[in-house]
């Protein structure tokens with residue numbers, strides 16, 4: 253006979269967003285399990301987030317005391333940001349010495365590799381007693397009015413009042429709930445190269461953006477430092493052959509043109525991306541038993557670092573919505589609580605997608621109007637310095653976040 257495991261909430265996926273959902277539920281005393289398809293310690297997909305905003309650190313600190321500060325102190329803050337246009341500096345800002353070891357105030361951001369972020373969140377989960385089940389892909393979800401029955405690939409059955417789908421871009425939860433992604437895919441190809449720092453002779457800790465790098469045939473190049481390394485983003489041109497840049501020989505050819513040649517021997521990751529700009533058409537199902545969070549709910553180009561930074565509030569607001577639903581006095585109130593959380597995060601996701609679309613538009617070379625605007629701005633910075641700031645901020649999109657929370661939790 254099949255044993256049926258029961259919890260108040262099942263979280264599907266133990267990526268960063270699923271772990272945060274599990275942690276937030278556990279801290280609220282709501283019984284939960286986090287079910288993960290891969291075995292524990294299986295290699296994680298790709299090289300991804302390196303930048304966490306202060307808003308994410310604050311939310312994580314509120315969820316689990318010490319977690320925001322732990323992430324801050326394990327990352328770095330770059331004191332200098334610099335922008336060049338065809339080799340000429342058009343903007344520089346030096347914030348002076350920055351302190352990520354302050355134990356009283358969270359910094360504006362922290363920069364560390366996603367593997368490192370996940371390890372710190374996992375440790376907080378273990379300390380809080382979050383239950384994980386590894387190596388069990390969720391396969392089938394029977395979503396009824398009064399709860400969800402989830403069957404894994406090995407035939408294990410789990411029942412819960414709610415499921416938070418944090419199972420990433422190819423989410424089974426999203427698919428089983430009949431929810432679709434809406435939106436385009438970019439046609440520009442970006443290369444992401446991670447480089448290990450030479451601790452004996454480190455690079456200056458500066459975030460640098462080069463529009464039309466002269467040594468790279470006018471391709472855009474961005475450098476973002478993170479703890480222990482540096483990420484180099486190269487935007488390829490429409491006719492470029494990706495393998496010419498990602499192969500070992502290709503890398504050895506172009507990387508020394510944009511940095512000290514020794515770093516060509518210190519590459520830890522290289523990949524090419526064409527990004528999706530998609531948002532789920534609903535963040536819940538008609539029975540209000542499912543909530544989607546993180547990449548199960550949206551995919552954005554990383555310019556402006558909106559992916560994980562919006563996955564954090566997705567998870568935390570999903571948990572707050574479920575907490576309210578559990579306390580609801582009737583079915584209408586219950587549905588309203590779930591619906592409010594889903595709606596709020598969908599509005600935020602669309603806002604974030606618009607933000608990364610603005611950033612992409614700024615970067616792409618296909619709009620004559622934008623090409624002209626950038627060129628004019630670069631030629632006028634000495635007389636209108638604010639244009640330098642516009643050039644500096646453009647690749648990351650608008651700085652302000654989604655509208656104020658409508659729901660009071």
Ligand SMILES: Cc1cc2nc3c(=O)[nH]c(=O)nc-3n(C[C@H](O)[C@H](O)[C@H](O)COP(=O)(O)OP(=O)(O)OC[C@H]3O[C@@H](n4cnc5c(N)ncnc54)[C@H](O)[C@@H]3O)c2cc1C
Pocket residue numbers: 264265266267268269270287288289290298299300301302303304366388389390391418419420421422423424444525545546547548554557558559560561562563
């Ligand atoms: C190049 C790049 C740079 C980025 N930079 C940033 C950045 O600086 N800042 C930022 O905020 N974001 C950034 N992002 C985005 C960020 O990496 C993602 O938003 C984040 O990883 C999403 O986390 P997640 O937990 O939703 O999904 P994932 O990390 O994909 O985790 C999903 C988990 O679900 C599991 N799973 C899948 N299917 C099942 C199933 N059927 N059953 C059970 N488990 C399942 C998977 O194994 C996985 O463990 C970047 C992304 C890229 C590609």
